Amino acid sequence: MTRLSQLLLPTEREPPADAEALSHKLMVRAGLVRQVGSGLWSWLPAGWRVHQKAVQIVREEIDAIGGQEMLMPVLQPAELWRRTGRYEIDELLKLTDRRNAELVLAMTHEECVTTHVAQLVRSYRDLPLLLYHFQVKERDEPRPRAGVLRTREFIMKDSYSFDRDQEGLQASYDRHVGAYDRIFERTGLEWYRVESDVGMMGGSRAHEYMAPCAAGENEVALAPGYAANVEIASAQPQPVDLPAPLPEPESVHTPGATTIEAVARMLAVPAGALLKAYPIVVCDERGCALVVVRGDHRVNEVKLTNALGAAWRPASDEEVGERVGPPGFIGPAGADVPVLLDDAVDGGGGYVAGANEADHHLRGVKPGRDFHFQRVDVRSVEAGDTVGGHPITIEPAIEVGNIFQLGTRYSEPLGASYLDEEGVQRPIVMGSYGIGPARIVAAAVEQFADEKGVSWPRALAPWDVEIVALGRPGSEELAAAEGLYRELRAIGLDVLLDDRDAGPGAKFADAELLGVPLRLTVGRRSLQEGRAEAQRRRGLQDIDGGVPLEGAAEVVAGLWRMLP
RNA sequence: CGGGACGUGGCGCAGCCUGGUAGCGCGUCGCCUUUGGGUGGCGAAGGUCGCCGGUUCGAAUCCGGCCGUCCCGACCA
Numbered sequence: 001m002t003r004l005s006q007l008l009l010p011t012e013r014e015p016p017a018d019a020e021a022l023s024h025k026l027m028v029r030a031g032l033v034r035q036v037g038s039g040l041w042s043w044l045p046a047g048w049r050v051h052q053k054a055v056q057i058v059r060e061e062i063d064a065i066g067g068q069e070m071l072m073p074v075l076q077p078a079e080l081w082r083r084t085g086r087y088e089i090d091e092l093l094k095l096t097d098r099r100n101a102e103l104v105l106a107m108t109h110e111e112c113v114t115t116h117v118a119q120l121v122r123s124y125r126d127l128p129l130l131l132y133h134f135q136v137k138e139r140d141e142p143r144p145r146a147g148v149l150r151t152r153e154f155i156m157k158d159s160y161s162f163d164r165d166q167e168g169l170q171a172s173y174d175r176h177v178g179a180y181d182r183i184f185e186r187t188g189l190e191w192y193r194v195e196s197d198v199g200m201m202g203g204s205r206a207h208e209y210m211a212p213c214a215a216g217e218n219e220v221a222l223a224p225g226y227a228a229n230v231e232i233a234s235a236q237p238q239p240v241d242l243p244a245p246l247p248e249p250e251s252v253h254t255p256g257a258t259t260i261e262a263v264a265r266m267l268a269v270p271a272g273a274l275l276k277a278y279p280i281v282v283c284d285e286r287g288c289a290l291v292v293v294r295g296d297h298r299v300n301e302v303k304l305t306n307a308l309g310a311a312w313r314p315a316s317d318e319e320v321g322e323r324v325g326p327p328g329f330i331g332p333a334g335a336d337v338p339v340l341l342d343d344a345v346d347g348g349g350g351y352v353a354g355a356n357e358a359d360h361h362l363r364g365v366k367p368g369r370d371f372h373f374q375r376v377d378v379r380s381v382e383a384g385d386t387v388g389g390h391p392i393t394i395e396p397a398i399e400v401g402n403i404f405q406l407g408t409r410y411s412e413p414l415g416a417s418y419l420d421e422e423g424v425q426r427p428i429v430m431g432s433y434g435i436g437p438a439r440i441v442a443a444a445v446e447q448f449a450d451e452k453g454v455s456w457p458r459a460l461a462p463w464d465v466e467i468v469a470l471g472r473p474g475s476e477e478l479a480a481a482e483g484l485y486r487e488l489r490a491i492g493l494d495v496l497l498d499d500r501d502a503g504p505g506a507k508f509a510d511a512e513l514l515g516v517p518l519r520l521t522v523g524r525r526s527l528q529e530g531r532a533e534a535q536r537r538r539g540l541q542d543i544d545g546g547v548p549l550e551g552a553a554e555v556v557a558g559l560w561r562m563l564p
Numbered sequence: 565c566g567g568g569a570c571g572u573g574g575c576g577c578a579g580c581c582u583g584g585u586a587g588c589g590c591g592u593c594g595c596c597u598u599u600g601g602g603u604g605g606c607g608a609a610g611g612u613c614g615c616c617g618g619u620u621c622g623a624a625u626c627c628g629g630c631c632g633u634c635c636c637g638a639c640c641a
Contacts, residue, residue, distance in 0.1 A: 012600075013590065014576050019636040038633065091640075108641055142565080142639050150640080217640080273627035402641080434641080470600065477599095523600055533600095 002463065002489075004498040004510075009046050010034075011510050021215035023445040026146025026454050032441075032462075039144025039152035046514065047441070049462040051155070054187065054437035055134055057459060058157045064432065065175040067132045067159055072112045074136050078102035080111040084413045091139045105138035110410045110432055111162045115427065118416035121162065127418060127428070128168055132159030134437075148442045149398060155438065161431040162411075168238045169405055169429045176403050176433045177207070181264045184400070185210055187440055188564060190447055194220055194227040196402065197302050209401035211439070213446035214395035221381050223390040231302040234377055235385035235392055237344035240272030240296065245350035246364025255359045255463055258328030260295045263361055267352055271296040275345065275353040275365065277330045279315040279323075279337075282308055288315060288323045292332050292344040293379045295352075300380040307340070307376040325356030332361055332371040341373035359509045389560025398443050401435040448538065454515030455537045458563040461494040465556060466516035467532075468507045470523035473499070481522040484532060484552055491553045493560065512537070517563045520547065520556070538564055 015025035016035075027033045032047030041053055059069065078094065081087040082103050087094075093105040106112065113131055118354045121129065126531050137156045144150050161172035177193070184191040189211050196208040209230060210220050221233035228234075257263045264271045274295025281288055293299055305312065317327045323337055331354030332339040345351075350364040367373055383394045408427040411417065416428045441460065448455040451545075458464065467485055471477030478499060485497045496516060504523070511519050521533040526546055534543040534556075547555045 010574090012575060016634095017576065018570080035633090086641090089641085110641090137641090139641085143635095143637095145635085404641085432641090472599070475599090503572065503599055503601080503603060505599095505603080507602090508600085509602050521600080525600070 002494070002496050004496060005500045007046070007496075008044060009510075009514070010044070011513055017446075019147065021146035021149065021446075022449055023149065023213075023215060023442040026445050026449055026513075027147055027442065030454050030515065031290060033148055039141055039150070041151060046462045048443075049522040050441050050456070051437050053460045053462075054440045055155075055157070057186050058183055058435050058437065061179040061186070062130075062132050062157070062159055064107050064182075065130065065179045067130045067269075069133060070131055071133045072106075072116075072135060074106050074138060076104055076106050076112060077496050080104075080106050080115060080414075082375060084111055084410055085227050088109070091141065093138050105551070106135075107137055107139045108156070108432075108434070109135065109158055110160065110406070110430075111414065114410045114414045114416050114430065117162055117412050118134055118411070119415070121418055121428065124164055124420050127162055127164050128172060129162040130159060130172065131162075132157060132433075146217075146442075148438045149215055150217065151438070154436060157437065159433045160326055161433070162416070163429045163431075164420065164426065165429055166407075169407070169431050173205070173403060173405055175429050176431070180403065180433070180435070183435070184211075186459050187444065188459050189400070189440065189443055191400065192222065192227040192397070194229050195232060196229045197231045197306065201360050203406040208399050209405050209435075210397035211400045211443035211447065212395045212397045213443055214396060214447055215442075216398040218399055220397045221387075221392045221394050223387040223392040224389040226390070226392070230380060230394060231334045233302065233381045233392075234343075235381040236388050237282055237294065237297070237379075237386050238382070240270055240294065240346075242346060242349035242351075243269070243364070245291050245348070245366035245369070249362040249365045249370055251355055251357075251360050252363050253359060254329075254361045255357075264295065264351060267361070267363070268417035269352055273349070273352060275331060275351045275424070277324075277332060277335075277354055278313045279320045280304075281315045281319060282310055282312045288319065288337045288338050289340055290324065290330070290332055290335055290337050291340045291342070291376070291378060292345065292353075292373070294344050297342065297344055297379040297382070297415055299342075299378055303380075304376075304378045307378050325354065326358040329354040329358055329360060330356055331362060331365070331366050332367075332373065335371065339371055339373040340376045340378065342379045343375060343377045344379055352400065380462070387426075398439055398446070399436075400439045400443055401433075404431060406430040406432055441493055448545050449515075450540075452509075452540070456515045456517055458517045461515070461517050463494045463516045464560055465518045465520060466496045466498060466511050466514070468498045468504075468511055468519060468521045470504050470507070470521065473501050477522050477524060477527060480527055480549060484520065484522060485550060487553045488556055493553075493555055493557065512540070518556070518560055522549075534559065536563060 010031045012029045019025040034042050095103050134157050141152050161168045192210045194208050196206045219230040221228050221230050257266050260271050272294050276293050276295045278291040278299045320327045324335050347367045353362050353365045355362045375395040384391050417425050444460050445454050467481050469478045469481030488495045517537045519535045526533050530549050531546045533546040
């Protein structure tokens, strides 16, 4: 259906009252999506076309690296998830059927695909294998937000690689890097591949594909040749004006100064000349520890978890008082717990640190001399820190894809193994690779919208060309527009014809809101000269002279190829 | 899970404080008008005021409970 008079395209002048994010407002206003409940969305015809454009790009590129498309169910036996230990995840939706059998709604498909492979793959001759599908994912999100950016139900392309060994996995992973790079390049998005945390998926290595946009939920640290999620980013700290250490630490009276700002102000030193002590309890036999970062830095919880290789929690005030010192005045010097010292702390400096005595700090403290420590990299990087001499910037971004090296995280509990040439049984080595087409769509809206509405990259646009027919039904203009419409369709362009009985203002406004990349206008003015006017949506640039109605198809196809 | 806000025709809102027969703009339908930037006019349809209970002669309005939605934070393969 490509006649606007017949199409369900409910455009709105005003955004929904509760919409905050730009893509949320515009996707509803442009008639692409409608909300059903919190984090639950229907895709209306025009929106679904865009979604399917994204899907098809992904499909072509995954097919091109040998992916085999299939389909697995969303509803699955709970037992499958118990075997991998993921049944306990809070986001996993659980339910029972009429016989009281326990089921889950899958949030991803590692369990299912690995179970199949465990049954169907016996030999090294069956490997490597790359399986994928586009399927609904269900997640009991604590807080759905920003329209279609974070929802409880969404379609995901998830592919799974199965290899004999780490080397094979690396090859499969590298092929996905290539495919993903091509996919995001083709979408027309601005994107970055960043190193990322492996998170609760388990496994060893991971990258995320990030699309910068204001509504993004992640932060990405960027420098020439460097891109990483701030959750794991490392960089050279900015220098701080640091006094030399004193011959021995000197106690100073700092009544009531329990914050970095207060101490820095009271002693007239920069915050970076302080040591910030963050007391934690490591949740294995290690117990209490003190994480120490520069006063102007913040402890990054993900980096800390990775550095420890174990779960941890902040120590309570009681534990701090008992094991270290009075909360607000604790420090590494004289503390009776292990000290983890962040890399950004200059070992040669003379720092101010808590004295482990109420209302007192120590001045001139030197790491190594005044306390023992183990080095760690656990601080959050900040804009202006450097990587390879280049200052980094930190931008909000939305995660549009991710790739993980899973190893044997799922193949072992689910018994997915193969026999090698020697007849030895070995676990299959896996990778998993996700892409959210809905997020690609929303990111494109976020990145390219202007005050008039959406401006699609041509690869994602619901139609290639929109023809605005001025004049009433039965008019000469409409007849000419119909002719143009047929001609463009004949050469394979997706064309939307605005043949509604509406005024020109309404038609132009809707066209700009919907954001089809090339607009042709058939009106009295240019019709006399046998031409249609043409305008690129991006930047609303008119094309000089428009296009001739005679032989329009080739001209329009040429114009379209030049679009972003 | 903590904090905040909201719920009144399809959409955006007013009315609530101070209880008395539910209103505005947009949209929709009909007729006329208009066709190069959301034309103008006349007429019309459309609402259990989120739900349940309470107070009251009388509740959109006051009180209680519940449900739903959004925002901030926590959380987020």
